[in-house]
Structures are given as structure tokens and as C-alpha cells.
Amino acid sequence: HAMKQGKKPWIEYLKFGKQEVRQIMVEPYAVKVFKQRWYLLANDNKWEMPAVYALDRIVSLEETNEDFVFPTDFDAETFFKDCYGVLCGTNDKAQKIVLRAYPPYVNYLRTLPLHASQKELNSTSEYTDFELYLRPTFDFRQELLCQGDEVEVLEPKAFREEMKQMAQKIVNRYTNHKK
Numbered sequence: 001h002a003m004k005q006g007k008k009p010w011i012e013y014l015k016f017g018k019q020e021v022r023q024i025m026v027e028p029y030a031v032k033v034f035k036q037r038w039y040l041l042a043n044d045n046k047w048e049m050p051a052v053y054a055l056d057r058i059v060s061l062e063e064t065n066e067d068f069v070f071p072t073d074f075d076a077e078t079f080f081k082d083c084y085g086v087l088c089g090t091n092d093k094a095q096k097i098v099l100r101a102y103p104p105y106v107n108y109l110r111t112l113p114l115h116a117s118q119k120e121l122n123s124t125s126e127y128t129d130f131e132l133y134l135r136p137t138f139d140f141r142q143e144l145l146c147q148g149d150e151v152e153v154l155e156p157k158a159f160r161e162e163m164k165q166m167a168q169k170i171v172n173r174y175t176n177h178k179k
Contacts, residue, residue, distance in 0.1 A: 003028045008066045012059040021059050027068040030076035034085040041076060050079070052086045082133070084115060084140035092135035098155040099130045105150035114143065129154065141166065
């Protein structure tokens, strides 16, 4: 309603892991669903780019009479173009990422690509390589980790090393677990 009316609502927002509710007046730009959760993309005039707020963590929302003008050059599809999900990050630049997928995950990637930019590069009976162009954000890293040993980052080397370090932390947790 606020988007249609061009009004700035006040939201009270509680981030995961935080104790304090933040009160923010926002300019709502778009809503997006990702992994069964709805998000609000809104400008709060504190950051250089709009921020994402999970609707289930908005404690309260209050309409105001304060107007805002929706930017004529803003397009939500373009904003999320290089993102895996809803996290676009200001530090993560879009880049070519090459993944090697192993059966049976190969068929999942063929029928439900991780990103619109995904292309199949080559395939053998043992693996298939895919290329994507996106930002390697937190939610993308988490998606790759969810696949366990059925996917491997080949390029870029820095991202491969980062995923390797995350996998090593997992191994360490299981190895060093104390009851």
C-alpha cells in the first residue's frame, strides 16, 4: 500500500542475533520472495543502496503521510540481476564463477539453475561444469555448502579458497566437538 501511495512507513525491525529493535522510516521500492521468505527492498537514506528487510522480522509498521518519489531510474530486476537471492552486498562484485557438479546434483542444476546467467560448459559421466556470473554473496555461499560434496568451486581461485576454508571449519567442528 505504501509503495502504491508513495508514502514512507515507519518500520520497527529486529535483525537475527540482535536484541534491539531498530525504528526506521523507509521508502519501499519492491518486495521479493526467496526461499519461502518475503523481503522488502527499501531505501532508508543511510546507505548508498537500498537495504533488504525480511517481512517476518518487521515487528511493526506504521503508515505516515510523508511522501517519497520513486526513482524513475530504479528497476528491481536490474538491482537483483547479479544476485543469487536477496543479498547483493556492497563489497561483492559480480564475477565469473565456475562450478563442478557431481551426480545426482548435476540434474538439479540442469532443471533448476542457480542463476539466470548459468551455462553448462562441459559434461562427462563423472561431472559437469557450469559457469555463472554473479556476486558470491553470503546466501550463495550457503547454497553451495548445502550441496555438500556434490558441488565444487573451480574458479575464481580466491572464491575456491574461501569455500575450502569454510569446509575446513566444518570438518574442525566435527573433529573437535566436545560434549
